[in-house]
Amino acid sequence: MDRTQQNNNDIHDIPDSLKSLTVDELPGVIPDLIFILDGDGVIIEYGAGNESDLYLAPEQFLHKPMFSVLPEEPATLILDAFQRVKSTHKLHTAHYKLSIDGQCKWFEARVAQSSEHRFILLVRDMTPEKSKEEEILYQANHDHLTGLYNRGYAFESMEHELKKAALEGIPLALFYIDIDDFKDINDQYGHVTGDKVILTIAQSIQNSVRKSDIVCRIGGDEFVVIACGDFTHDILEKTAQKILHTISAEAEQLKLDRAISVSLGVTHSYEGNISCNDLIKRADLAMYEAKSKGKRGYVIFEEPIFNHPQSQPSS
Template identity: 40%
Template sequence: MDIAKKAVILRKILRYSLATLAVFALLGASALLLPKSLAEHQLWLWFSAATLTGLALLSILYAQSRRRLAKLTNRVKLTETRLRALRVAIERSPTSILVTDPKGFIEYVNPTICRFTGYSIEELIGKNSSIFNSGKTPHETYVDLWQTLARGQNWNGRFISQTKTGDIYLEQAWIAPVFDEQKKLVNYVAVKLDISEQEFALSRERLHNQVLDLLSRNKTANEIFGSIIRAVEKENQHIKCAIFLRSLDGVSLQLATAPSLPTFLHHALQQIKITSDGISVSQAAFYGKRIITDELSTQAKQVKTASAAVRAGMLACWAEPIFDVDGKVAGVLNFFKDQPGAPNKREINLIENAANLVRLVIERSQNTALLKLAETVYHTSSEAIAVTDAHGTFIHVNPAFTKITGYTAEEAIGNDHSILKSGRHSASFYDEMWASLNGSGQWQGEVWNRRKNGELYPQLLSINSTYDTDGSVKFRISLFADISKQKANEELIWRQANFDSLTGLANRRYFQEVFQHSLKMAQREKHNLAIIFIDLDEFKPINDMFGHQYGDQLLAQTAQRIKTPLRDTDIVARIGGDEFVILLAGNPSKEDALLIARRIHEHVLQPFEIDGQVSQISLSCGVSMYPEHGKTEAELIKQADIAMYHAKNLGRNQTVFFEPEL
């Protein structure tokens, strides 16, 4: 017992002793005041006084004990209530929670971790927490974990873990040590959150940007294919990828790359004839649609390539056709899996994402092949060459110069190169060019020039100098090509990466990019933003009645009608089959947003006539405002989506402004 507690007990004893003496003395003194006739009874009175004093003190102690017991009972009830609430919160938490002893053996898990990992509570209690280890978490992570916990500090980080069936997932973990009153370690508490989907989305975004970067740097198709395959196989380690390209004669598929497949299977897949009864990749090219073979062994007896794949441990095969700009099958993206079964939702998303990237590469490769062919011809006969003196006066030009610039040799020779200037470059641009020429004798880059007819065009220009015997510049030789087509291709790639091919509207990625920029501007300027979430009413029945081609045309025309009332500062994106979202910038008011939504309704409600068939469609709109309804893109779109669904529930064909009550 510590000194403070002893002091409290001594103070209580002293207080009760003093109270007892006071009462006893008071009663005894009162006995002295009695008549003499009762004096002989004073001893009895003193005894009575002592008895009454004792009874009085006992009554006081009993009352105090009752009060303390009542307080203690209330505290116990309150604690039990709080513990029940805490247990419900833990049991129903969307995060995984487990408690271990100091050696890491599990003492408690909540149901969430069981639902997620596939283990039952009985299978986990008493087991070491290493049961979730996949072997893929870096060793340094565990070193940091135990060093941090050993210091008595909380730790947070990421684990690459696995479920009971061996599926890999990424989780963010927070782990804290628990100590008793003597500061002895008694438990570890871990809270874990599965972040696989978020990480997959980020990795796919990074891959998309990586592919665009490789395309912009003119890397070969096989180099870019390799990057795509490595990313896919890293995300799902049960999958091995192969990319096939259609042969020039169109009757077979040729293996472009399959870096992870064994050599014998690689050889077996080198060339596959396109047929209706071959392996999945062959059928995908033949029918022009996704082919799923969830049990590859069923084909092994009839198809040699399927037999080779089974021998390599591949038990399922999924093939996705890749179409070129003309809508023809240009290749096939093939997934082999070491487990039988059809792809799940996440794997389908993985297939589609990878197929889109492969399509971009194939289209670019086709364009690049054409450009290389044109470039070869150009170098041999028609690349523009111009020779000037040290000061830039034309001395000689070839016919290609005339073809590109419009100036004949007679018009160019004797004139300064400034006749080609476009006026788009600053004086400092030319100062840097001349500084490079005077310093190193050469310059290379892109420049905008002007043709004789006034038209501006981009050039890829290379200038080299030749020198006289005294070291002075004798000539400057310029070689240039018109790169308008290349710029157009880069613009096409950018549009394909940022816009929906059916409607021409922004896609989700580009919309998010613009949205983030607009949010920063709105925060800085303290302006409003408005989000209008649109979903077409009863689109599916129209699509089913008239066919998908009709439905596609209806979506395309509807997209243009939605876009018509918008201002230059606004952007609309197609984010789903028949879902659209609009960002209104420029500090709009609630009335502005509702006015634009009403105008969109008016435009869309007009009848459509497509291929001789007339139809009419309406839409439901939900509106949210920044900063009133949220500070982030996700919050604002969610609130607008909620309002849109409320519009649906109210009978469709109307606009609902978000309110917290929704």
């Protein structure tokens, strides 16, 4: 059953004892804002279960079109629902947000026709439900320790950006970052310090790249940066060097008696269609090549030298 069917059922399921309540009495029974509109959408009556949900004071909206007293976006959404009710004579809904007293609130507006020239608009504050939805979505897409995007989101983003790259011809660059000897760090200092190292590196990576780049933690000691743009080899090198240098500098603030470093593999999608798995595989191979060359460095994977990527030592 969809939301509109449920709302229609809700209306039909109202007890007879409530159907006779006036607009002034309804707010005592339900939390909704209630507006009675004429055929032109002019507000002729209202009732408020919660006065704090009103966008304007009553004298500012009574006897005025509903669509003229709201900001453009919610007004457009409600007008569309109103017009659909007039043409179909069935209940329709609109979902929108408003800033009230500096707080962003989400609302659901249900529009129904009660007679030829009389319409009922019920508005309910959906902010608690919306906040819960956003919290669940955040937890599903983010790493709990660092607040970065997680592995699932990383792969979804790569799939999306690769499809976009194929359609629009915008290459995708992938930076694969692995903390050097992280198990030894945990064994020597414990997991609390290990978490501090992860947090420091996560922040360092974010400080090294553009705001538009997607930074993700995809494993215990592994991170990726997904970057869209027509990168030259020089830009890829400079970005990799900046990541390495920033991590090294900020890790010094932890004041450990060993250096903290990462190995970094870089690849891109210049040649056109490439799968997400192949892109990850290339970056992974380049990263392990960097480790084999002594760690704390980077390697840029280049075709056709599949097994011998070009590399540059970090300076």
